[in-house]
Amino acid sequence: MAPNPRIRIDLASGIPAVRQITDNLRVLLVEGRLVPGSTLPSVRRVAVELGVHFNTVAEAYRQLAAEGWLDLKHGRGAVVVARAVPAVTNGVWNRDFRNRLRGLVAQMRSQGVSAAGIADELRAMAKVVTKT
Amino acid sequence: MRLVLSAVCVFIGALLFALPNMTRRELLFAVPVPPDFRESGAGRHAIRMFRMVVLTAVLAGVCALPLSPASLLDVTAAAAPLAIFLAGGIGFVWQNRQLAPAAVQFASPREAELTAAPEKLPRFAWFAASPFAILAAAAVWLFLNWDRIPPRFPVHWGAGGQPNRWADRTIRGVCGLLFFGAELCAWLSIMALASWFGARRSRSRSVMLGGVIAVGNLLAVLFALIAVQPVLGMPVWVIVLAPMAILIPTIVLMVNKLNEPSDPPDPTPNERWKGGIIYYNPDDAVLFVEKRDGFGYTLNFANPVSWVLLLSLALVIASAPFVIA
Numbered sequence: 308m309a310p311n312p313r314i315r316i317d318l319a320s321g322i323p324a325v326r327q328i329t330d331n332l333r334v335l336l337v338e339g340r341l342v343p344g345s346t347l348p349s350v351r352r353v354a355v356e357l358g359v360h361f362n363t364v365a366e367a368y369r370q371l372a373a374e375g376w377l378d379l380k381h382g383r384g385a386v387v388v389a390r391a392v393p394a395v396t397n398g399v400w401n402r403d404f405r406n407r408l409r410g411l412v413a414q415m416r417s418q419g420v421s422a423a424g425i426a427d428e429l430r431a432m433a434k435v436v437t438k439t
Numbered sequence: 440m441r442l443v444l445s446a447v448c449v450f451i452g453a454l455l456f457a458l459p460n461m462t463r464r465e466l467l468f469a470v471p472v473p474p475d476f477r478e479s480g481a482g483r484h485a486i487r488m489f490r491m492v493v494l495t496a497v498l499a500g501v502c503a504l505p506l507s508p509a510s511l512l513d514v515t516a517a518a519a520p521l522a523i524f525l526a527g528g529i530g531f532v533w534q535n536r537q538l539a540p541a542a543v544q545f546a547s548p549r550e551a552e553l554t555a556a557p558e559k560l561p562r563f564a565w566f567a568a569s570p571f572a573i574l575a576a577a578a579v580w581l582f583l584n585w586d587r588i589p590p591r592f593p594v595h596w597g598a599g600g601q602p603n604r605w606a607d608r609t610i611r612g613v614c615g616l617l618f619f620g621a622e623l624c625a626w627l628s629i630m631a632l633a634s635w636f637g638a639r640r641s642r643s644r645s646v647m648l649g650g651v652i653a654v655g656n657l658l659a660v661l662f663a664l665i666a667v668q669p670v671l672g673m674p675v676w677v678i679v680l681a682p683m684a685i686l687i688p689t690i691v692l693m694v695n696k697l698n699e700p701s702d703p704p705d706p707t708p709n710e711r712w713k714g715g716i717i718y719y720n721p722d723d724a725v726l727f728v729e730k731r732d733g734f735g736y737t738l739n740f741a742n743p744v745s746w747v748l749l750l751s752l753a754l755v756i757a758s759a760p761f762v763i764a
Contacts, residue, residue, distance in 0.1 A: 311554040318708070319547040335553070346555035354724035356551035356639055358707070361724050384555060 312340045316357055324359045328367035336376050336387065338435060347377070347385040444516050445501045451520050452497030455527040459486045461733045465704055468534040469715020469731035470542045485538055489530045496526030513597055528716075531732060535715040545706040552640075560635060561645050567631055567652050570624040570659030574617045577663035581613055584670050588613060592669035594763070612764035613666070619762045620662030622755050627655040633748060637726025638736060641702045646693055647727070647736045653689040657682045693734075705729045 314331035316324055335341045347353075350364045357364070368385045371377045375390045415425055459467060464474040467482055468489070476482045500519035507515035581588065585608075593602030594616065606612035631651040638644045664678045707728055711720040718728050721741040730737045738745035 311552045313550050313552050315548055315550045317548045318706075319544065341553065347553060348551070348555050351724065352558075353551045353553075355637065355726075357549045358639070358705075358723045358725060360722050363722075 314353075314357075316359075318358065324357070325363050325366045325370075328353075328357070328359075328364060329370050332367065332371055333374075333376070336371070336390075341387050343387050343389040345387045346383075347387070349384060441504050441507075441512070444519070445504050448497055448500040448504065448519050448523060451523050452493055452500075455493045455523065456490055458527070458531070458733060459489060462731070463704055465545070466731050468531055468538055469712060470535055470538040471545050471704070471709060471731075472538065472541055472543060476541065481538070481541065485534045488537075489534050492530030492533070493523070493527050496523045532714040532716070542709050544709055545704050547706040549706065558636065560632075561648065563649060564631070564635075564652065567628045567655060570627075570655040571621060573656070573659040573663050574620050574624070577666050578614050578617050580667060581617075581670070585613075587670045589669055594665065596675055606764040609764065611762075613669075615763040616662050616666050619759055620659055620666075622758060622762065623662075624655045624659055626752055626755050627651055627658070629751070630748060631655070633744065634727050634736060637742075637744065638728070639705065639725060641705075641729070642696075643702070643729065643734075643736075646696045649696075650689065650693055650735070653685060657685045657689075660685060 312335050314328060314335070316327040316331065318324060320327070332341070332347075341347075347368070350361050350368065354361045354364045368377060368379060372379045372385070376387065378386045378388045380386070412425055416422065459477070462469075464477065465471055467477050468485060472482070477486065500523050503515055503519055588608045590608050591605055592608070593604065594606045594612075595602065595604035597603045606615070631648055634651055635644065635648050638647070661678065661682045664673065664681055668678065705728060707718065707723070708720065711723070712718055712731060715731050716737070717740060718737055719740045723739055723741070725739050726742045726744050727736040728739050729735075738748070740746075
């Protein structure tokens with residue numbers, strides 16, 4: 308049996324906890340490691356484990372629900388739902404995505420990660436993206 | 440008896456003396472430090488100063504007990520250990536403040552497993568029910584031996600080992616202590632559940648649960664022995680020593696568990712600790728958090744449930760005069 312997916316945050320990173328939780332969960336959702344029908348743990352449990360306030364986790368769940376990934380029904384918890392891929396209407400996303408990726412690569416290089424290491428990581432990621 | 444009380448003071452002093460060695464190597468006086476810090480000059484100096492404070496308090500307590508007049512022995516017997524604890528606390532906070540500038544922050548990544556499966560209590564949690572069985576068995580046994588209970592019997596003993604409070608052979612007089620014990624054990628059961636579900640998953644969480652359950656059983660044995668004492672007429676030392684049969688194996692078991700390879704320290708923010716003893720973090724949903732002073736857990740005082748727990752304990756204690764004759 309495959310181990311349950313996990314999310315990992317760093318409260319000292321300077322990135323708001325709510326964004327870290329949302330990003331972590333979105334990665335799992337996009338990669339298909341959280342499949343439609345699966346239920347996420349309660350807000351209380353995740354908040355206790357991650358050492359954040361209940362509202363932080365609740366806000367992350369709400370953001371993902373607004374994006375169409377989760378169904379938040381009272382008493383049922385947060386359930387992953389099948390999400391229709393939204394249609395892209397213009398090419399702005401491409402520019403935006405490229406800028407963010409370049410920014411991230413520059414940040415990694417400035418922290419001493421080798422160009423070859425980054426390229427390997429991007430290749431591995433590309434494989435995952437084309438699979439899902 | 441004065442000798443026994445002095446021995447108690449020395450025992451408390453010895454525990455406090457060992458306190459700097461009873462934490463993770465990454466913590467010294469609740470300050471996160473590099474693992475080799477305690478061997479450095481500053482680390483050794485902090486330990487030495489703390490031990491000087493404890494030693495002074497123990498010597499004062501041990502000297503005060505034999506010199507105390509008999510009329511003040513009860514007060515001295517309570518004040519001496521309390522003063523040693525207090526001196527230990529002051530010495531601890533003092534060294535915590537001294538070492539604060541050398542503090543490092545534990546690596547802070549935290550993980551959460553994404554499973555909605557309900558958390559299961561370990562099997563040994565069933566022992567949380569045994570205190571009630573012990574107290575109920577004592578009550579039944581007392582009713583079966585009702586005629587053997589003296590019309591008036593001692594229920595409390597002073598520092599000199601002489602009885603100083605008495606009760607009559609009534610339901611409240613005979614079973615009051617058992618009712619109070621049941622109240623206390625019910626509170627401990629709630630505490631055990633809160634400690635399990637309100638703490639982060641870690642190996643030491645089950646050790647804490649076991650510790651709380653063991654305390655419930657220990658209290659139940661103690662209250663049951665005191666309750667049946669009027670019929671059996673046991674010496675006081677039996678009542679004092681019998682719970683040790685639970686306490687000593689529990690401590691040995693807990694120390695063994697805690698000596699096993701442990702999880703990394705909980706990366707609670709340094710600035711949320713007051714004097715290294717009180718954790719107050721409104722941004723952390725946790726109810727119980729790993730202590731930085733010694734082994735075990737403490738409450739997150741920013742969590743309102745912690746105050747509910749403390750208030751309910753105060754209510755249980757306040758009910759004692761109404762429940763016990």
